[in-house]
Amino acid sequence: MRGDEKDRRGAGRARRRVLPGFGLTLGITVTYLSLIVLIPLSALFAKAASLSWPKFVETLTDARVVAALKLTVGASAAAAAINCVFGAIVAWTLVRYEFPGRRIVDALVDLPFALPTAVSGIALTAVYAPNGWIGSLLAPLGIKVAFTPLGIVVALTFIGLPFVVRTLQPAILALESEFEEAAASLGAGRFTAVRRVVLPALLPALVTGFALAFARALGEYGSVVFISGNMPLKTEIASLLVITKLEQYDYAGASAIAVAMLVLAFLGLVAIHFAQRLAARGAGTGVR
Numbered sequence: 523m524r525g526d527e528k529d530r531r532g533a534g535r536a537r538r539r540v541l542p543g544f545g546l547t548l549g550i551t552v553t554y555l556s557l558i559v560l561i562p563l564s565a566l567f568a569k570a571a572s573l574s575w576p577k578f579v580e581t582l583t584d585a586r587v588v589a590a591l592k593l594t595v596g597a598s599a600a601a602a603a604i605n606c607v608f609g610a611i612v613a614w615t616l617v618r619y620e621f622p623g624r625r626i627v628d629a630l631v632d633l634p635f636a637l638p639t640a641v642s643g644i645a646l647t648a649v650y651a652p653n654g655w656i657g658s659l660l661a662p663l664g665i666k667v668a669f670t671p672l673g674i675v676v677a678l679t680f681i682g683l684p685f686v687v688r689t690l691q692p693a694i695l696a697l698e699s700e701f702e703e704a705a706a707s708l709g710a711g712r713f714t715a716v717r718r719v720v721l722p723a724l725l726p727a728l729v730t731g732f733a734l735a736f737a738r739a740l741g742e743y744g745s746v747v748f749i750s751g752n753m754p755l756k757t758e759i760a761s762l763l764v765i766t767k768l769e770q771y772d773y774a775g776a777s778a779i780a781v782a783m784l785v786l787a788f789l790g791l792v793a794i795h796f797a798q799r800l801a802a803r804g805a806g807t808g809v810r
Contacts, residue, residue, distance in 0.1 A: 566781060569774060570778045572774050573775075578778050581775050581779070582779070582782050585755065587760075587779060587782075590758050590762075590779075591779075591786070593758070593759060594760040597671060597675050597759075598739035601675050601678035601682050601735065602686075602735040603732070605679055605732075605735050606728055606735075609683055609686030609735075610690055610724070612683070613687045613691050613694055614690075614694055616631075617691055617694040617695055631683065631684050632684055634680055634682075634684055638744065639742065639745040640745070642745040643677060646673070646680060646745065646748070650667040650749065654668070667749075668749050668751070669749070669757060670751070671756075673749040674749065674750050674759065676749070677745045677746045677750075680745065682735030682739050685734035685738060686728075686732070686734070689731035689734060693723070693726075693727035694724065697723050729794060729798040730798055733798070736790060736794070737787060737790075740783060740790075741787075742759075743759075743761040743765070760783050764776045764779050
């Protein structure tokens with residue numbers, strides 16, 4: 523009995539120690555998020571609200587703004603989808619195989635994180651320009667990359683690759699190879715094993731990687747501005763249009779476009795979040 527009483531007292535003291543710590547950390551969390559996220563976003567909405575509703579609608583329905591938003595969202599989604607395919611292959615190779623130079627390849631995946639975005643843009647433009655190393659090989663085939671929407675997709679794919687690879691690697695590490703071997707022993711071919719065993723287990727992580735790469739690409743500026751050519755109605759992205767509005771001292775117009783990008787990004791992330799929940803539920807991970 524005495525031992526049980528001591529245990530209860532010890533548990534009570536542990537609870538008393540935990541609760542103040544929770545309150546302190548929660549307060550720091552709320553304060554930090556307010557200063558870094560909520561207050562700046564509130565200021566953005568407040569600046570956009572200085573426009574009248576007709577002027578706000580007129581700003582966002584301008585042909586140049588609509589073209590920039592369509593290009594930004596479309597190129598971001600395309601780049602994230604490409605990274606889901608090839609990023610999955612890269613992550614699988616790095617986790618499941620040992621080969622000379624593996625650590626170097628693994629380090630190269632993080633290179634877009636380390637490089638300044640302007641450096642990335644200049645490098646990609648130099649390589650994919652019509653007189654560049656790769657651009658000169660594609661030009662005879664009638665394929666032009668730099669200064670086209672395709673160049674924007676290439677730049678966004680470059681900066682989004684690490685998000686997919688680093689998200690998938692832990693999931694692949696957690697996937698036991700015995701499941702694949704069991705599927706093979708039951709007569710399943712490689713394609714069937716990938717479709718019925720590997721892909722369902724990796725799908726939640728894959729959706730997360732897509733969401734991160736997509737969100738990162740939406741706000742990209744430095745690596746795109748050089749390779750896009752910045753032609754209005756053709757290769758002008760929304761981030762550049764915001765900068766252009768700011769340079770023209772049209773702060774309200776820039777805020778309106780920024781709010782539109784924010785809403786589009788939020789709606790896209792919400793949709794991807796629900797897709798991730800469905801994928802996790804289908805994979806039996808128990809996400810609620």
